[in-house]
Amino acid sequence: MRVSAYFMPLLKENPSEAQIVSHRLMLRAGMIRQVTAGIYSWLPLGLKVLKKVEQIVREEQDHSGALEILMPTIQPADLWRASGRYDDYGKEMLRITDRHERDMLFGPTAEEVVTDIFRNAVKSYKDLPKNLYNIQWKFRDEVRPRFGVMRGREFLMKDAYSFDIDAAAAKRAYNKMFLAYLRTFARMGLKAIPMRADTGPIGGDLSHEFIILADTGESAVYCDKAWLETDVLAAEIDPAGDLEPFFQKWTSLYAATDEMHDPAKCPVPAADLVTARGIEVGHIFYFGTKYSAPMGAVVAGPNGESVPVEMGSYGIGVSRLVGAIIEASHDDKGIVWPEAVAPFRVGLVNLRGGDAKCIAASDALYATLRNAGVETLYDDRDESAGAKFAAMDLVGLPWQLVVGPRGVAAGTVELKNRKTGDREEISAEAALARLTAKH
RNA sequence: CGGGGCGUAGCUCAGCCUGGUAGAGCGCUAGCUUUGGGAGCUAGAAGCCGGAGGUUCGAAUCCUCUCGCCCCGACCA
Structure with missing residues (x-):
């Protein structure tokens, strides 16, 4: 591409509204422009990067056996009433009324929609396991959007949903995503560390956040320094095989976010403990029958009985990753793109x-x-x-x-x-x- | 949602306190000279001073209301 024919409006000075480095550099390099608080247009250079990040995410999801679908941005309120989340979700959900006075919403996530698709289509345990994912724009009406695309109200997210007949099968699905995530971030030149997380409002009992280290990260994290030398791409892993040993291996090294870290109980000696700042770029959950039970997502089991499916959900902030990569890779002159995602x-x-x-x-x-x-x-x-x-x-x-x-x-x-x-x-x-x- | 700050040219900002013809640097246009780390000179274009009311002979400036954006905290892919 010739610069003379391109659209890449560079800024010589830092726009006053941008405080963190990735936001400043994305504006200055002509990657994005803000439309309104927390909402951005992606210009050609930024869009090229966004699509490369998206494609790596897609390839690793496909590699793990997940199947891509595309769900809508606008969802009916009734589905959320069925799961019980319509009232719980609060003001972060952008609520809309259509011309027929029907309550709609701009989806902040898609557990309800995907569970509805699943329950209408799958009736037997023989059709399991399944993992459906989509890469779609989400909207969460954050009180205080900030940091450019790192914390926008509108953001591109990859969200995957696994459906299994029992807890053991669900754990296998969880392990597949766990490893796919490690590979995904490593391919982008990022050191992403899985950390045991609170399950929060999504509920359930198993959850990991994937956090990349960057000086400007929003939260403090602690991990065994051995993490910094690991190369997750070096391991040849068959996603169809037994992944539990790999899961055990990658979760055995200490890593914790600020809220989970207790210096008194930390098993890593101070000399081997890395204290750093981190940015959350992915989050995976196993939550069992939280949605399948109230929404009637049941299949016939081997004995003909009705069984609510065991589910998990798995998110990657695709648009956030673009900012996070810059946070992790820049100098005083500008961005330093890793080869895999360079525009x-x-x-x-x-x-x-x-x-x-x-x-x-x-x-x-x-x-x-x-x-x-x-x-x-x-x-x-x-x-x-x-x-x-x-x-x-x-x-x-x-x-x-x-x-x-x-x-x-x-x-x-x-x-x-x-x-x-x-x-x-x-x-x-x-x-x-x-x-x-x-x- | 609590606390704070800011809206003046495309960008960064001055002017506001103390009311009196709207400014600078960068960028943009034209010409000339330059040319290995954000060049120089000359000439230009560019603004409903966020919006609405008010006070005043007169408002970017004072008052009231409103909209927008940013920062700190609590919350989040």
């Missing part, structure tokens, strides 16, 4: 937008990169060199390929790694070989 892999910079030789060399590199399928943002504007460097650092693409008069004369380009800052003056061929290599 473009390479930023091609022509330092002399008005110079024929530089234009020819840059155009040729751009064409080669495009033909090789390398996502490239090509800054072809006639701006000063400093302005282009600053813009490219702000946007934070993993690689910068710089074409200037010096290099054109010498037959070289400069390849810069955004994360390390390392620069090399190498031939265009060598640079292309590097950028088109498998990664």
